[in-house]
Amino acid sequence: MTLLDELSALLSAAFAQAGTDAAYGRVKRADRPDLAQFQCNGALAAAKATKQNPRALAGSVVEHLDQAAFADAAIAGPGFINLTLKDDWLSAQIGARAWKRPAPERIVIDYGGPNVAKPLHVGHLRAAIIGESLKRIARAVGDDVTGDAHLGDWGLQMGQLISELELRQPDLIYFDPSAEGPFPSDPPISLKDLEEMYPAASAACKADKDRADLARRATKALQDGRSGYRALWRHFVDLSIAAMKKDYADLGVDFDLWKGESDADPLIPEIGDDLTSRGLLEHSDGAEIIRVAREDDKKEVPPIIFRNSEGAVGYHATDIATIVDRIRTMAPDRMLYVVDARQRLHFEQVFRAVDRAGLFEESRLEHLWFGTMNGKDGKPFKTREGGTLKLRDFIDMVTDKARERLVENGLAEGYGDEETASIARMVGVAALKFADLSNPRTSDYVFDIDRFTSFEGKTGPYLLYARARIRSVLAKADQAGAGGAGDIVVAAPEERDLALALALFGDAVRDAYDKRLPHILCEHAFGLAQSFSKFYAACRVADEADNAVRASRIGLVEATGEQLDAIFDMLGIEAPDRM
RNA sequence: GUCCCCGUAGCUCAGCAGGAUAGAGCAUCAGAUUCCUAAUCUGAGGGCCGCAGGUUCGAAUCCUGCCGGGGACGCCA
Numbered sequence: 001m002t003l004l005d006e007l008s009a010l011l012s013a014a015f016a017q018a019g020t021d022a023a024y025g026r027v028k029r030a031d032r033p034d035l036a037q038f039q040c041n042g043a044l045a046a047a048k049a050t051k052q053n054p055r056a057l058a059g060s061v062v063e064h065l066d067q068a069a070f071a072d073a074a075i076a077g078p079g080f081i082n083l084t085l086k087d088d089w090l091s092a093q094i095g096a097r098a099w100k101r102p103a104p105e106r107i108v109i110d111y112g113g114p115n116v117a118k119p120l121h122v123g124h125l126r127a128a129i130i131g132e133s134l135k136r137i138a139r140a141v142g143d144d145v146t147g148d149a150h151l152g153d154w155g156l157q158m159g160q161l162i163s164e165l166e167l168r169q170p171d172l173i174y175f176d177p178s179a180e181g182p183f184p185s186d187p188p189i190s191l192k193d194l195e196e197m198y199p200a201a202s203a204a205c206k207a208d209k210d211r212a213d214l215a216r217r218a219t220k221a222l223q224d225g226r227s228g229y230r231a232l233w234r235h236f237v238d239l240s241i242a243a244m245k246k247d248y249a250d251l252g253v254d255f256d257l258w259k260g261e262s263d264a265d266p267l268i269p270e271i272g273d274d275l276t277s278r279g280l281l282e283h284s285d286g287a288e289i290i291r292v293a294r295e296d297d298k299k300e301v302p303p304i305i306f307r308n309s310e311g312a313v314g315y316h317a318t319d320i321a322t323i324v325d326r327i328r329t330m331a332p333d334r335m336l337y338v339v340d341a342r343q344r345l346h347f348e349q350v351f352r353a354v355d356r357a358g359l360f361e362e363s364r365l366e367h368l369w370f371g372t373m374n375g376k377d378g379k380p381f382k383t384r385e386g387g388t389l390k391l392r393d394f395i396d397m398v399t400d401k402a403r404e405r406l407v408e409n410g411l412a413e414g415y416g417d418e419e420t421a422s423i424a425r426m427v428g429v430a431a432l433k434f435a436d437l438s439n440p441r442t443s444d445y446v447f448d449i450d451r452f453t454s455f456e457g458k459t460g461p462y463l464l465y466a467r468a469r470i471r472s473v474l475a476k477a478d479q480a481g482a483g484g485a486g487d488i489v490v491a492a493p494e495e496r497d498l499a500l501a502l503a504l505f506g507d508a509v510r511d512a513y514d515k516r517l518p519h520i521l522c523e524h525a526f527g528l529a530q531s532f533s534k535f536y537a538a539c540r541v542a543d544e545a546d547n548a549v550r551a552s553r554i555g556l557v558e559a560t561g562e563q564l565d566a567i568f569d570m571l572g573i574e575a576p577d578r579m
Numbered sequence: 580g581u582c583c584c585c586g587u588a589g590c591u592c593a594g595c596a597g598g599a600u601a602g603a604g605c606a607u608c609a610g611a612u613u614c615c616u617a618a619u620c621u622g623a624g625g626g627c628c629g630c631a632g633g634u635u636c637g638a639a640u641c642c643u644g645c646c647g648g649g650g651a652c653g654c655c656a
Contacts, residue, residue, distance in 0.1 A: 031601090031602095032599065039599095044597095044598060045597090045598090048635095076599075078598075078599080078637085080599065113656090155656060156655060156656080160655095284654095285653080287654055289653070289654090298581085299583075299652075301652090302653050305654045307654090308653095314656075315655085315656055316653095341583085341584070341651090343651095343656085344583070344651070345583090346651095371584080371649095378649085405618080409617095409618055411616080411618070439591095439593095442585095444649075445591080446591065448590090451590090451604095454605080456619095457605060458603070459604085461618060466619095468618095469616055476615050526604090533619055533620070534621095537611095537617095537619065537620045540615070578616090579618090
């Protein structure tokens, strides 16, 4: 149970005894910290519903309230109940509030979606960062979570690429219709070649209808199993995965599965048959479609193209087949998709289709969409030249900036080149990830490199710095033979504020988990770090003379360090021990 | 055209299961370091919460309309 849950339960009991619905007992942080730590507004709503005087009702609630936890419970204004905890009761909450899910679930989270042959770029950043964090939060609260990269390896872009290569190098053995496999597994195509061919092919198909038809036929041939095409495709996929793994690793993003659209392809024929037998698959303009519109739709929801007029499948069909694959291989309770907001209609369609087909309940499929990361001009982030910025270059950019800042501030000096480089990377990536995660998932936000690398205020580096100081002061205490942590006894206001922040950890985690919003955890982390900084500025720790006070403060510092570590883990942020 | 998201301090953003004096960071101004990392801390100024109605004892929050920005809308993903 979280702290707010426990306080709410106490208030609810009092509301029930006062003769009203216990649901009015919900407690939240006080809007007026000058007056109290917590407040309950339930008396106002309850009085309205039961036509009573709100202040009188609040008075009755307070009379029935179990006072064990409270130093003060006062009625204020029109009927607010202001609550302040006893210091010893508050202190006892620290460390006892790691919230766990009562009934853990098995979850698959899909947060990659990078395309084969296309380098990772800033457009993949948010899915990776948010998805990684949601995965870790879910794990931390007890869910059994599998993260899947779900590569874009089976759609039209593969046909575009293969047809492009065929036009350029028709003499390659892979294109000889009379040749029989097996084909050599090392086509003379490098990752660099792929990255150059992809945009060229895409542009050519856009400009020329005949060229586009060629790509569609190549897609169909690939999907039908033409072995020369398959050999090339395998090579393209392997090259791409190797490059992607490196980029994701540098970001601290780690997938359990590297499956792709193609892995679900073998299931398509039987799914098609099943849909047909259920009467869900219809023919329309030469394509096979599934209608998913509903009577009460406010908007027009177009049907899914299960197979196009060429007979090839696109990402609607592979997404459906992937759901079936996941059901069979993992039997999950829930599937989450961390994919940008523009895909909302797509997932609406897919979820409706699998629900209609009786495959998986729509309510257990969640599209956790996110907004775009924009440049200072308010438009999607681009390089100064207007091109797409590669993820690799982006990481290098923030790392370089972090290194500059370290030098400016005289930090990480004399640590040796290797450690300095490692600190710069962690600081840069932390700045980047915290900037992204501290914005609500659903908002667009402006990524201003100068602002977020300034390292002041609500930033990743501020958090890393707080943690480094915690490490440092604990080390100092240890060296001085200050003894270990003792019972936490809150006395100074800064100690009380820190204790309060620590005790609200469980609520922050639960809230972030329930709403799938990591920024709630970021807010908590920043508030905790701020409370720590204030405490640190006001209270001596390692060299405090009073033994009991010193032991108590060491306990507070240790608890703060442990909680920050837990938060960094859930956010997917790696922290250096010193900086 | 229809639908979706958004509009809060000079800037970037929280808050939106209705409630007290609307918060944070940055920027600006004024302070703090014989002492555990000053990337820190203390204080100040700064707001018709896009506009107009409605519901309510009470609206940044709920409803309607309008204005402005972004996005989606059958064979791309």
